[in-house]
Amino acid sequence: MSDLTAGRLSVYLRCLTTLEADGVKTISSGTLAERFHLNAAQIRKDLAYFGEFGVRGVGYYVADLKTHLRAILGLDQPVRVGIIGAGNLGRALADYPGFRKEGFVIVALFDTDPECVGRQSRKGVHILHTDEFKRMAKAGKINIAVVAVPGDAVAGVVDLVVKSGIRAVLNFSPGTIQVPPGVKLKNVDLTVSLESLSFFLARGGDD
Amino acid sequence: MSDLTAGRLSVYLRCLTTLEADGVKTISSGTLAERFHLNAAQIRKDLAYFGEFGVRGVGYYVADLKTHLRAILGLDQPVRVGIIGAGNLGRALADYPGFRKEGFVIVALFDTDPECVGRQSRKGVHILHTDEFKRMAKAGKINIAVVAVPGDAVAGVVDLVVKSGIRAVLNFSPGTIQVPPGVKLKNVDLTVSLESLSFFLARGGDD
DNA sequence: TTTTGTGAACTAGTTCACAGCT
DNA sequence: AGCTGTGAACTAGTTCACAAAA
Numbered sequence: 431m432s433d434l435t436a437g438r439l440s441v442y443l444r445c446l447t448t449l450e451a452d453g454v455k456t457i458s459s460g461t462l463a464e465r466f467h468l469n470a471a472q473i474r475k476d477l478a479y480f481g482e483f484g485v486r487g488v489g490y491y492v493a494d495l496k497t498h499l500r501a502i503l504g505l506d507q508p509v510r511v512g513i514i515g516a517g518n519l520g521r522a523l524a525d526y527p528g529f530r531k532e533g534f535v536i537v538a539l540f541d542t543d544p545e546c547v548g549r550q551s552r553k554g555v556h557i558l559h560t561d562e563f564k565r566m567a568k569a570g571k572i573n574i575a576v577v578a579v580p581g582d583a584v585a586g587v588v589d590l591v592v593k594s595g596i597r598a599v600l601n602f603s604p605g606t607i608q609v610p611p612g613v614k615l616k617n618v619d620l621t622v623s624l625e626s627l628s629f630f631l632a633r634g635g636d637d
Numbered sequence: 638m639s640d641l642t643a644g645r646l647s648v649y650l651r652c653l654t655t656l657e658a659d660g661v662k663t664i665s666s667g668t669l670a671e672r673f674h675l676n677a678a679q680i681r682k683d684l685a686y687f688g689e690f691g692v693r694g695v696g697y698y699v700a701d702l703k704t705h706l707r708a709i710l711g712l713d714q715p716v717r718v719g720i721i722g723a724g725n726l727g728r729a730l731a732d733y734p735g736f737r738k739e740g741f742v743i744v745a746l747f748d749t750d751p752e753c754v755g756r757q758s759r760k761g762v763h764i765l766h767t768d769e770f771k772r773m774a775k776a777g778k779i780n781i782a783v784v785a786v787p788g789d790a791v792a793g794v795v796d797l798v799v800k801s802g803i804r805a806v807l808n809f810s811p812g813t814i815q816v817p818p819g820v821k822l823k824n825v826d827l828t829v830s831l832e833s834l835s836f837f838l839a840r841g842g843d844d
Numbered sequence: 845t846t847t848t849g850t851g852a853a854c855t856a857g858t859t860c861a862c863a864g865c866t
Numbered sequence: 867a868g869c870t871g872t873g874a875a876c877t878a879g880t881t882c883a884c885a886a887a888a
Binding site (some may be wrong): 651666667678681682685691693694695697747 | 867
Protein backbone atom coordinates (compact mmCIF):
# COMPACT_ATOMS: atom_id res chain seq x y z
CA MET A 431 0.00 0.00 0.00
CA SER A 432 1.42 3.31 -1.05
CA ASP A 433 1.85 6.52 0.84
CA LEU A 434 -0.63 8.24 -1.45
CA THR A 435 -3.31 5.69 -0.61
CA ALA A 436 -2.77 6.25 3.12
CA GLY A 437 -3.25 9.97 2.61
CA ARG A 438 -6.47 9.39 0.69
CA LEU A 439 -7.88 7.10 3.39
CA SER A 440 -7.39 9.97 5.82
CA VAL A 441 -9.21 12.28 3.43
CA TYR A 442 -12.08 9.81 3.07
CA LEU A 443 -12.37 9.61 6.83
CA ARG A 444 -12.73 13.37 7.05
CA CYS A 445 -15.35 13.36 4.30
CA LEU A 446 -17.33 10.74 6.17
CA THR A 447 -17.20 12.80 9.34
CA THR A 448 -18.70 15.71 7.40
CA LEU A 449 -21.39 13.47 5.90
CA GLU A 450 -22.25 12.01 9.29
CA ALA A 451 -22.66 15.52 10.72
CA ASP A 452 -25.04 16.21 7.81
CA GLY A 453 -27.07 13.17 8.78
CA VAL A 454 -26.16 11.14 5.69
CA LYS A 455 -26.51 7.42 6.46
CA THR A 456 -25.33 5.84 3.23
CA ILE A 457 -23.15 7.07 0.35
CA SER A 458 -22.09 5.68 -3.01
CA SER A 459 -18.56 6.13 -4.33
CA GLY A 460 -20.01 8.23 -7.14
CA THR A 461 -21.78 10.68 -4.84
CA LEU A 462 -18.79 10.84 -2.50
CA ALA A 463 -16.52 11.59 -5.45
CA GLU A 464 -18.82 14.26 -6.79
CA ARG A 465 -19.32 15.98 -3.47
CA PHE A 466 -15.63 16.11 -2.49
CA HIS A 467 -14.00 16.32 -5.93
CA LEU A 468 -12.51 12.82 -5.83
CA ASN A 469 -12.45 9.89 -8.26
CA ALA A 470 -15.10 7.19 -7.75
CA ALA A 471 -13.06 4.29 -9.13
CA GLN A 472 -10.13 5.27 -6.95
CA ILE A 473 -12.29 5.41 -3.82
CA ARG A 474 -13.61 1.92 -4.56
CA LYS A 475 -10.16 0.52 -5.27
CA ASP A 476 -8.63 2.09 -2.18
CA LEU A 477 -11.39 0.71 0.05
CA ALA A 478 -11.66 -2.71 -1.60
CA TYR A 479 -8.03 -3.38 -0.79
CA PHE A 480 -8.92 -3.57 2.90
CA GLY A 481 -12.17 -5.52 2.63
CA GLU A 482 -15.59 -5.54 1.05
CA PHE A 483 -17.09 -2.61 2.92
CA GLY A 484 -19.67 -1.65 0.31
CA VAL A 485 -23.07 -3.06 -0.59
CA ARG A 486 -23.79 -3.41 -4.30
CA GLY A 487 -26.70 -1.32 -5.43
CA VAL A 488 -26.55 0.73 -2.21
CA GLY A 489 -23.09 2.10 -1.52
CA TYR A 490 -21.31 2.35 1.82
CA TYR A 491 -22.83 2.80 5.26
CA VAL A 492 -21.26 6.01 6.52
CA ALA A 493 -20.94 5.10 10.21
CA ASP A 494 -19.73 1.59 9.39
CA LEU A 495 -17.11 2.72 6.88
CA LYS A 496 -15.95 5.41 9.26
CA THR A 497 -15.31 2.79 11.95
CA HIS A 498 -13.40 0.63 9.47
CA LEU A 499 -11.27 3.56 8.30
CA ARG A 500 -10.45 4.63 11.83
CA ALA A 501 -9.27 1.10 12.59
CA ILE A 502 -7.24 0.89 9.37
CA LEU A 503 -5.58 4.21 10.20
CA GLY A 504 -4.82 3.02 13.73
CA LEU A 505 -7.05 5.69 15.25
CA ASP A 506 -9.16 3.23 17.24
CA GLN A 507 -6.63 3.58 20.03
CA PRO A 508 -4.90 6.77 21.23
CA VAL A 509 -1.86 7.79 19.16
CA ARG A 510 0.71 9.63 21.27
CA VAL A 511 2.75 12.38 19.66
CA GLY A 512 5.92 14.04 20.95
CA ILE A 513 7.07 17.27 19.30
CA ILE A 514 10.77 18.12 19.29
CA GLY A 515 11.47 21.82 18.86
CA ALA A 516 9.42 24.28 20.90
CA GLY A 517 9.90 27.26 18.58
CA ASN A 518 6.99 29.09 16.97
CA LEU A 519 6.22 26.21 14.63
CA GLY A 520 6.54 23.46 17.23
CA ARG A 521 4.24 25.26 19.65
CA ALA A 522 1.73 26.02 16.88
CA LEU A 523 1.67 22.31 16.02
CA ALA A 524 1.28 21.35 19.68
CA ASP A 525 -1.82 23.53 19.92
CA TYR A 526 -3.20 22.68 16.46
CA PRO A 527 -6.88 21.82 17.00
CA GLY A 528 -7.00 19.38 14.06
CA PHE A 529 -4.75 16.91 15.84
CA ARG A 530 -6.85 16.62 18.99
CA LYS A 531 -10.01 16.40 16.92
CA GLU A 532 -8.92 13.07 15.41
CA GLY A 533 -7.79 11.62 18.72
CA PHE A 534 -4.07 12.35 18.67
CA VAL A 535 -2.61 13.00 22.10
CA ILE A 536 0.16 15.60 22.20
CA VAL A 537 2.31 14.18 25.00
CA ALA A 538 4.82 17.01 25.26
CA LEU A 539 7.08 19.48 23.51
CA PHE A 540 10.85 18.95 23.79
CA ASP A 541 13.57 21.57 23.52
CA THR A 542 17.15 22.15 24.65
CA ASP A 543 16.78 25.89 25.27
CA PRO A 544 16.75 26.39 29.08
CA GLU A 545 14.75 29.55 28.45
CA CYS A 546 11.64 27.57 27.49
CA VAL A 547 12.09 24.19 29.21
CA GLY A 548 9.63 23.99 32.12
CA ARG A 549 7.20 26.40 30.48
CA GLN A 550 4.18 25.35 28.44
CA SER A 551 2.32 26.23 25.24
CA ARG A 552 -0.80 28.40 25.22
CA LYS A 553 -2.99 25.31 25.38
CA GLY A 554 -0.95 23.79 28.19
CA VAL A 555 1.42 21.35 26.45
CA HIS A 556 4.48 21.06 28.70
CA ILE A 557 7.95 21.77 27.35
CA LEU A 558 10.47 19.20 28.57
CA HIS A 559 14.19 18.97 27.96
CA THR A 560 15.07 16.94 24.85
CA ASP A 561 17.10 14.66 27.11
CA GLU A 562 13.78 13.34 28.46
CA PHE A 563 12.64 12.21 25.03
CA LYS A 564 14.46 8.88 24.93
CA ARG A 565 13.24 7.79 28.35
CA MET A 566 9.63 8.60 27.50
CA ALA A 567 9.82 6.92 24.10
CA LYS A 568 11.39 3.79 25.58
CA ALA A 569 8.59 3.73 28.14
CA GLY A 570 6.13 3.53 25.24
CA LYS A 571 4.70 6.97 25.88
CA ILE A 572 5.39 8.26 22.35
CA ASN A 573 4.30 6.63 19.09
CA ILE A 574 5.06 9.39 16.60
CA ALA A 575 7.79 12.04 16.76
CA VAL A 576 7.27 15.41 15.14
CA VAL A 577 10.52 17.26 14.38
CA ALA A 578 10.43 21.06 14.10
CA VAL A 579 13.96 22.21 14.87
CA PRO A 580 16.37 24.47 12.93
CA GLY A 581 18.08 22.85 9.95
CA ASP A 582 21.45 22.42 11.60
CA ALA A 583 19.94 20.42 14.47
CA VAL A 584 17.78 18.03 12.46
CA ALA A 585 20.35 15.27 11.84
CA GLY A 586 21.11 14.89 15.54
CA VAL A 587 17.46 14.99 16.52
CA VAL A 588 16.42 12.37 13.98
CA ASP A 589 19.29 10.21 15.19
CA LEU A 590 18.01 10.54 18.76
CA VAL A 591 14.47 9.76 17.69
CA VAL A 592 15.52 6.60 15.84
CA LYS A 593 17.75 5.47 18.72
CA SER A 594 14.75 5.91 21.01
CA GLY A 595 12.92 3.22 19.07
CA ILE A 596 10.44 5.55 17.37
CA ARG A 597 9.25 4.17 14.03
CA ALA A 598 7.30 7.10 12.60
CA VAL A 599 8.61 10.64 12.17
CA LEU A 600 6.94 13.74 10.79
CA ASN A 601 9.69 16.18 9.92
CA PHE A 602 9.19 19.90 9.28
CA SER A 603 12.89 20.77 9.23
CA PRO A 604 14.76 21.26 5.96
CA GLY A 605 17.33 18.77 4.72
CA THR A 606 17.58 15.40 2.95
CA ILE A 607 17.78 13.14 5.98
CA GLN A 608 17.77 9.36 5.98
CA VAL A 609 16.34 6.86 8.42
CA PRO A 610 16.99 3.10 8.72
CA PRO A 611 14.55 0.62 7.16
CA GLY A 612 11.51 0.01 9.34
CA VAL A 613 11.30 3.68 10.27
CA LYS A 614 8.82 5.81 8.33
CA LEU A 615 9.81 9.41 7.69
CA LYS A 616 7.40 11.95 6.27
CA ASN A 617 8.76 15.33 5.31
CA VAL A 618 6.76 18.53 5.21
CA ASP A 619 9.13 21.05 3.69
CA LEU A 620 7.59 24.50 3.85
CA THR A 621 10.25 26.17 1.73
CA VAL A 622 9.92 23.52 -0.98
CA SER A 623 6.12 23.96 -0.98
CA LEU A 624 6.38 27.71 -1.44
CA GLU A 625 9.14 27.44 -4.05
CA SER A 626 7.05 24.98 -6.08
CA LEU A 627 4.36 27.64 -6.27
CA SER A 628 6.88 30.30 -7.21
CA PHE A 629 8.10 27.96 -9.97
CA PHE A 630 4.56 27.66 -11.27
CA LEU A 631 4.19 31.45 -11.39
CA ALA A 632 7.58 31.86 -13.06
CA ARG A 633 6.64 29.33 -15.76
CA GLY A 634 3.67 31.41 -16.78
CA GLY A 635 1.27 29.56 -14.56
CA ASP A 636 -0.91 27.92 -17.18
CA ASP A 637 -0.99 24.34 -16.03
CA MET B 638 6.76 19.65 -15.89
CA SER B 639 5.31 17.94 -12.87
CA ASP B 640 4.81 19.12 -9.35
CA LEU B 641 7.30 16.55 -8.11
CA THR B 642 9.98 17.93 -10.38
CA ALA B 643 9.39 21.45 -9.08
CA GLY B 644 9.84 20.20 -5.54
CA ARG B 645 13.09 18.48 -6.45
CA LEU B 646 14.47 21.61 -8.11
CA SER B 647 13.91 23.39 -4.81
CA VAL B 648 15.74 20.60 -3.01
CA TYR B 649 18.65 20.79 -5.46
CA LEU B 650 18.89 24.52 -4.87
CA ARG B 651 19.19 23.97 -1.14
CA CYS B 652 21.85 21.31 -1.66
CA LEU B 653 23.86 23.70 -3.83
CA THR B 654 23.64 26.39 -1.15
CA THR B 655 25.12 23.91 1.32
CA LEU B 656 27.86 22.94 -1.13
CA GLU B 657 28.69 26.55 -1.86
CA ALA B 658 29.02 27.23 1.87
CA ASP B 659 31.44 24.28 2.00
CA GLY B 660 33.51 25.89 -0.74
CA VAL B 661 32.68 23.26 -3.37
CA LYS B 662 33.05 24.79 -6.85
CA THR B 663 31.96 21.93 -9.07
CA ILE B 664 29.82 18.83 -8.51
CA SER B 665 28.84 15.80 -10.55
CA SER B 666 25.33 14.37 -10.45
CA GLY B 667 26.80 11.20 -8.92
CA THR B 668 28.48 13.00 -6.03
CA LEU B 669 25.45 15.21 -5.45
CA ALA B 670 23.22 12.14 -5.35
CA GLU B 671 25.50 10.31 -2.95
CA ARG B 672 25.90 13.22 -0.59
CA PHE B 673 22.20 14.10 -0.35
CA HIS B 674 20.63 10.67 -0.89
CA LEU B 675 19.20 11.46 -4.31
CA ASN B 676 19.22 9.67 -7.68
CA ALA B 677 21.90 10.76 -10.16
CA ALA B 678 19.92 9.99 -13.31
CA GLN B 679 16.95 11.89 -11.98
CA ILE B 680 19.04 14.94 -11.16
CA ARG B 681 20.44 14.96 -14.69
CA LYS B 682 17.03 14.50 -16.27
CA ASP B 683 15.41 17.20 -14.14
CA LEU B 684 18.14 19.70 -14.98
CA ALA B 685 18.51 18.77 -18.66
CA TYR B 686 14.87 19.66 -19.22
CA PHE B 687 15.70 23.33 -18.65
CA GLY B 688 18.98 23.51 -20.53
CA GLU B 689 22.45 22.00 -20.82
CA PHE B 690 23.85 23.25 -17.54
CA GLY B 691 26.46 20.55 -17.09
CA VAL B 692 29.90 19.99 -18.59
CA ARG B 693 30.71 16.42 -19.66
CA GLY B 694 33.63 14.97 -17.82
CA VAL B 695 33.37 17.68 -15.16
CA GLY B 696 29.85 18.01 -13.73
CA TYR B 697 28.01 21.20 -12.83
CA TYR B 698 29.49 24.50 -11.68
CA VAL B 699 27.84 25.06 -8.31
CA ALA B 700 27.47 28.86 -8.45
CA ASP B 701 26.34 28.76 -12.07
CA LEU B 702 23.73 26.05 -11.52
CA LYS B 703 22.48 27.81 -8.43
CA THR B 704 21.84 30.97 -10.45
CA HIS B 705 20.00 28.97 -13.09
CA LEU B 706 17.85 27.19 -10.51
CA ARG B 707 16.97 30.42 -8.75
CA ALA B 708 15.82 31.86 -12.07
CA ILE B 709 13.84 28.72 -12.96
CA LEU B 710 12.11 28.84 -9.57
CA GLY B 711 11.33 32.53 -10.03
CA LEU B 712 13.50 33.50 -7.06
CA ASP B 713 15.61 35.97 -9.02
CA GLN B 714 13.03 38.59 -8.15
CA PRO B 715 11.23 39.10 -4.82
CA VAL B 716 8.21 36.82 -4.27
CA ARG B 717 5.58 38.48 -2.08
CA VAL B 718 3.53 36.32 0.25
CA GLY B 719 0.31 37.21 2.09
CA ILE B 720 -0.85 34.93 4.89
CA ILE B 721 -4.56 34.69 5.66
CA GLY B 722 -5.29 33.51 9.19
CA ALA B 723 -3.31 35.02 12.05
CA GLY B 724 -3.77 32.14 14.47
CA ASN B 725 -0.88 30.21 15.98
CA LEU B 726 -0.04 28.52 12.69
CA GLY B 727 -0.36 31.63 10.52
CA ARG B 728 1.88 33.64 12.81
CA ALA B 729 4.43 30.83 13.02
CA LEU B 730 4.54 30.72 9.22
CA ALA B 731 4.89 34.52 9.03
CA ASP B 732 7.95 34.34 11.25
CA TYR B 733 9.38 31.14 9.74
CA PRO B 734 13.07 31.89 9.05
CA GLY B 735 13.27 29.51 6.07
CA PHE B 736 11.01 31.75 3.97
CA ARG B 737 13.08 34.91 4.37
CA LYS B 738 16.27 32.97 3.77
CA GLU B 739 15.24 32.17 0.20
CA GLY B 740 14.09 35.67 -0.55
CA PHE B 741 10.37 35.43 0.11
CA VAL B 742 8.84 38.65 1.43
CA ILE B 743 6.04 38.18 3.95
CA VAL B 744 3.86 41.17 3.10
CA ALA B 745 1.31 40.83 5.88
CA LEU B 746 -0.94 38.58 7.91
CA PHE B 747 -4.70 38.93 7.39
CA ASP B 748 -7.46 38.09 9.86
CA THR B 749 -11.05 39.04 10.62
CA ASP B 750 -10.75 38.90 14.41
CA PRO B 751 -10.78 42.54 15.68
CA GLU B 752 -8.79 41.28 18.67
CA CYS B 753 -5.65 40.78 16.59
CA VAL B 754 -6.08 43.15 13.62
CA GLY B 755 -3.67 46.06 14.07
CA ARG B 756 -1.23 44.00 16.11
CA GLN B 757 1.83 42.25 14.70
CA SER B 758 3.72 38.95 14.92
CA ARG B 759 6.84 38.52 17.08
CA LYS B 760 9.03 39.33 14.13
CA GLY B 761 6.97 42.37 13.19
CA VAL B 762 4.65 41.14 10.42
CA HIS B 763 1.57 43.37 10.57
CA ILE B 764 -1.88 41.87 10.93
CA LEU B 765 -4.41 43.56 8.62
CA HIS B 766 -8.11 42.96 8.22
CA THR B 767 -8.91 40.34 5.60
CA ASP B 768 -10.96 43.01 3.79
CA GLU B 769 -7.64 44.62 2.82
CA PHE B 770 -6.45 41.51 1.03
CA LYS B 771 -8.22 42.09 -2.28
CA ARG B 772 -7.02 45.66 -2.62
CA MET B 773 -3.40 44.70 -1.94
CA ALA B 774 -3.54 41.73 -4.29
CA LYS B 775 -5.10 43.79 -7.08
CA ALA B 776 -2.33 46.35 -6.57
CA GLY B 777 0.18 43.57 -7.32
CA LYS B 778 1.55 43.49 -3.80
CA ILE B 779 0.91 39.78 -3.28
CA ASN B 780 2.05 36.94 -5.52
CA ILE B 781 1.29 33.92 -3.34
CA ALA B 782 -1.47 33.49 -0.75
CA VAL B 783 -0.97 31.21 2.22
CA VAL B 784 -4.22 30.06 3.82
CA ALA B 785 -4.19 29.01 7.47
CA VAL B 786 -7.74 29.48 8.72
CA PRO B 787 -10.13 27.10 10.49
CA GLY B 788 -11.78 24.49 8.28
CA ASP B 789 -15.18 26.16 8.13
CA ALA B 790 -13.67 29.40 6.80
CA VAL B 791 -11.47 27.93 4.09
CA ALA B 792 -14.00 27.87 1.22
CA GLY B 793 -14.81 31.57 1.58
CA VAL B 794 -11.18 32.54 1.95
CA VAL B 795 -10.07 30.61 -1.12
CA ASP B 796 -12.93 32.22 -3.03
CA LEU B 797 -11.71 35.67 -1.96
CA VAL B 798 -8.13 34.79 -2.89
CA VAL B 799 -9.12 33.61 -6.37
CA LYS B 800 -11.38 36.64 -6.93
CA SER B 801 -8.42 38.84 -5.98
CA GLY B 802 -6.52 37.51 -8.98
CA ILE B 803 -4.04 35.41 -7.02
CA ARG B 804 -2.79 32.43 -9.04
CA ALA B 805 -0.84 30.44 -6.44
CA VAL B 806 -2.20 29.28 -3.08
CA LEU B 807 -0.54 27.32 -0.31
CA ASN B 808 -3.31 25.93 1.85
CA PHE B 809 -2.86 24.54 5.37
CA SER B 810 -6.56 24.27 6.16
CA PRO B 811 -8.38 20.95 5.93
CA GLY B 812 -10.90 20.20 3.19
CA THR B 813 -11.08 19.17 -0.45
CA ILE B 814 -11.31 22.59 -2.04
CA GLN B 815 -11.25 23.37 -5.74
CA VAL B 816 -9.83 26.30 -7.66
CA PRO B 817 -10.46 27.35 -11.27
CA PRO B 818 -7.95 26.35 -13.98
CA GLY B 819 -4.94 28.65 -14.10
CA VAL B 820 -4.77 28.82 -10.31
CA LYS B 821 -2.29 26.52 -8.60
CA LEU B 822 -3.31 25.13 -5.23
CA LYS B 823 -0.91 23.26 -3.00
CA ASN B 824 -2.31 21.60 0.10
CA VAL B 825 -0.33 20.87 3.23
CA ASP B 826 -2.72 18.84 5.35
CA LEU B 827 -1.23 18.30 8.79
CA THR B 828 -3.87 15.84 9.95
CA VAL B 829 -3.46 13.75 6.80
CA SER B 830 0.33 13.70 7.28
CA LEU B 831 0.03 12.48 10.85
CA GLU B 832 -2.68 9.94 10.00
CA SER B 833 -0.52 8.49 7.21
CA LEU B 834 2.13 7.78 9.82
CA SER B 835 -0.41 6.29 12.18
CA PHE B 836 -1.55 4.06 9.31
CA PHE B 837 2.01 2.88 8.80
CA LEU B 838 2.34 2.00 12.49
CA ALA B 839 -1.03 0.23 12.50
CA ARG B 840 -0.03 -1.88 9.49
CA GLY B 841 2.96 -3.27 11.38
CA GLY B 842 5.32 -0.69 10.01
CA ASP B 843 7.56 -2.90 7.90
CA ASP B 844 7.69 -1.03 4.64
C1' DT C 845 -31.62 -0.80 -11.58
C1' DT C 846 -27.93 0.69 -8.97
C1' DT C 847 -23.47 0.23 -7.43
C1' DT C 848 -19.63 -2.47 -5.99
C1' DG C 849 -15.18 -4.83 -6.86
C1' DT C 850 -11.68 -5.66 -10.21
C1' DG C 851 -9.00 -7.07 -14.46
C1' DA C 852 -7.32 -4.59 -18.26
C1' DA C 853 -5.78 -0.34 -20.42
C1' DC C 854 -3.67 3.66 -19.82
C1' DT C 855 -0.75 7.45 -17.96
C1' DA C 856 2.89 9.24 -15.24
C1' DG C 857 7.19 8.87 -13.11
C1' DT C 858 11.68 6.58 -12.28
C1' DT C 859 15.82 4.16 -13.34
C1' DC C 860 18.88 2.00 -16.57
C1' DA C 861 22.41 2.02 -19.79
C1' DC C 862 25.11 3.97 -23.12
C1' DA C 863 26.38 7.12 -27.05
C1' DG C 864 28.78 11.22 -27.32
C1' DC C 865 31.22 15.19 -25.56
C1' DT C 866 35.19 17.30 -22.84
C1' DA D 867 38.87 8.61 -18.11
C1' DG D 868 34.81 10.91 -16.50
C1' DC D 869 30.39 12.69 -16.77
C1' DT D 870 26.38 14.53 -19.13
C1' DG D 871 22.15 14.08 -21.72
C1' DT D 872 18.74 10.98 -23.29
C1' DG D 873 16.15 7.05 -25.55
C1' DA D 874 14.54 2.76 -23.91
C1' DA D 875 12.95 -0.25 -20.22
C1' DC D 876 10.74 -0.48 -16.25
C1' DT D 877 7.72 0.54 -12.20
C1' DA D 878 3.99 2.78 -9.98
C1' DG D 879 -0.33 4.89 -9.99
C1' DT D 880 -4.81 6.07 -12.13
C1' DT D 881 -8.89 5.45 -14.78
C1' DC D 882 -11.88 2.71 -17.60
C1' DA D 883 -15.34 -0.51 -18.31
C1' DC D 884 -17.96 -4.32 -17.10
C1' DA D 885 -19.31 -8.75 -14.83
C1' DA D 886 -21.41 -10.00 -10.62
C1' DA D 887 -24.16 -8.91 -6.54
C1' DA D 888 -28.00 -6.81 -3.94
